[in-house]
Amino acid sequence: MVSKMYKEMYSRWLAANLDDPDLKPELESIQNDDAAIQDRFAVALKFGTAGLRGVIGAGTNRMNVYVVRQATQGLANWVKTQGGTQTVAISYDSRIKSDVFAKAAAEVATEVVDAVKASADKPVAETAAEVVKTAKKATRKTSTKKVAEAAVTTAKKAAEAATAVAAVATDAVKEVAEKPAVKAAADEAVKAVKEVAEKPAVKAAVEAADKAVKEVAEKPAVKAAAKAADEAVKTVVEAAKPVVEAAKPAVKGKNSRKKRSRK
Numbered sequence: 001m002v003s004k005m006y007k008e009m010y011s012r013w014l015a016a017n018l019d020d021p022d023l024k025p026e027l028e029s030i031q032n033d034d035a036a037i038q039d040r041f042a043v044a045l046k047f048g049t050a051g052l053r054g055v056i057g058a059g060t061n062r063m064n065v066y067v068v069r070q071a072t073q074g075l076a077n078w079v080k081t082q083g084g085t086q087t088v089a090i091s092y093d094s095r096i097k098s099d100v101f102a103k104a105a106a107e108v109a110t111e112v113v114d115a116v117k118a119s120a121d122k123p124v125a126e127t128a129a130e131v132v133k134t135a136k137k138a139t140r141k142t143s144t145k146k147v148a149e150a151a152v153t154t155a156k157k158a159a160e161a162a163t164a165v166a167a168v169a170t171d172a173v174k175e176v177a178e179k180p181a182v183k184a185a186a187d188e189a190v191k192a193v194k195e196v197a198e199k200p201a202v203k204a205a206v207e208a209a210d211k212a213v214k215e216v217a218e219k220p221a222v223k224a225a226a227k228a229a230d231e232a233v234k235t236v237v238e239a240a241k242p243v244v245e246a247a248k249p250a251v252k253g254k255n256s257r258k259k260r261s262r263k
Helices: 002-015 023-029 034-041 067-079 098-109 116-121 124-178 180-198 200-219 220-262
Strands: 085-087 114-116
Touching: 002 034, 067 098, 200 220
Parallel strands: 085 114
Antiparallel strands: none
């Protein structure tokens, strides 16, 4: 019975118009080799600790586009039951036919879940950016409201914590300022400043500075410049008086109209 089943499976593969052109010559080469046919079709390739791995070739016990499609269909059906966005990313590496298997998986997956089709045409390194982009897009779609609510809640908590810290800090500052040792230190600082200000050398420096300023102010050139500035200001004021006097009636009349309108 088992012999009949794997032989029938082999016959169907041999008669089919296969997508992978490499499989047909292999199938034809084992027509009279029962052991080779049994090895390829008596069992199905199984998942191991490293995933679905096996010899590349024709048959249910080999790695080929048909076995990859079958495994992808089962995985996509499971992903569909897990909720969320059901989005998957598919890529390939440098192993033989890895790109062919990636495209085959993408063709099946997109019928069930939202597969990143573009990634099936790119190596793993180039797919990383596409995966991140898709994940961000999915997150925005499904959890924008939750993220916003969480952000608001976090902000509120942070504000409350900051207020509490400020209050404690203010009380702490008051307590420190009122401590005898701190007061004594402040008094000592004021006393030290006064002592420095009263020192003969400091007083002499201040007096010398005042004297220098007075001497500069008393110089003929400085006095002449100050006098010239005063005269210029007086001239401008005198010249502006007629203009101010001429404008007074108009301003007065305007104010009278405002008062009447208020009544």
